């Protein structure tokens with residue numbers, strides 16, 4: 489199997505590489521100040537690649553200015569929807585250009601109708617040439633909303649039509665000897681997105697060449713609903729090993745998307761951004777205010793991405809149920825706490841009001857020791 493690595497500025501997307509957190513600005517691209525300020529806020533919360541919409545040639549100069557003002561370590565993706573000539577210009581400025589296959593075939597009334605691979609290749613070739621010359625990657629974003637009558641007629645099942653459209657563009661890029669492509673399938677229906685993306689991955693495997701995938705659930709909404717939709721959609725694919733960049737789309741300020749994306753990656757065990765916590769739900773055996781203590785522990789000990797801390801409600805089942813946690817805080821009866829390290833009781837019967845300081849000392853001592861050992865290895 490040939491797994492393709494795609495370079496997007498200083499990042500490389502591909503098998504075995506970290507899954508990259510992406511977000512998208514919602515400022516006008518003509519407003520350089522507001523867009524750069526929003527990108528800076530996104531970088532502060534951990535965004536690693538940012539998408540900026542470029543609806544027309546009017547935004548080309550401002551895109552260029554934005555690129556020059558944003559640090560080079562943050563790749564910019566130009567989102568181009570309608571005009572191939574805009575994509576051409578963007579490919580000279582930013583590290584990746586997102587196109588919709590619908591823009592490269594017969595437009596506008598009968599998108600895709602009567603098109604052939606040869607015709608698509610002819611239209612896509614100028615862009616591919618600019619990408620090759622500038623080291624720019626392309627994202628082929630297939631969208632349920634712009635599937636052609638031709639593909640729909642040939643593939644009554646939406647999932648099959650989305651896969652057929654993606655494979656058509658993969659074939660075109662292969663004809664043009666261009667492999668710096670990332671694929672994505674957009675649908676606001678989570679099941680369709682998951683099934684179509686999985687089917688696309690299987691189809692690429694069948695053909696022997698696998699390109700990176702960008703994952704996102706579009707129109708997920710906001711609040712808890714939007715977060716759950718994204719967690720279900722992205723999480724189910726990530727757990728299968730699919731996905732190289734992700735975006736959590738929320739109808740909120742973009743800065744809110746990044747922590748959710750990072751939490752999903754961490755929950756899937758793919759990247760660690762903060763301390764990993766486990767806590768039991770508590771039950772009738774719990775004899776202390778576990779909710780309050782857990783909140784305090786999360787606030788105080790959130791900056792250890794390499795460790796897992798368990799907060800358990802009782803000494804009866806707590807030690808057994810905290811699994812592979814590095815540190816365990818187990819509340820007992822009568823206001824005392826037991827602390828564990830790697831499953832072993834290391835501090836017993838500590839008064840609750842001293843327990844957090846004792847935990848801090850424990851973590852500092854062990855983590856310092858590990859750091860020192862690593863230094864001497």
Ligand code: SF4
Nearest residue numbers: 768771801802805806
């Ligand atoms: S660890 Fe103890 S307190 Fe927590 S849920 Fe299990 S039995 Fe209940």
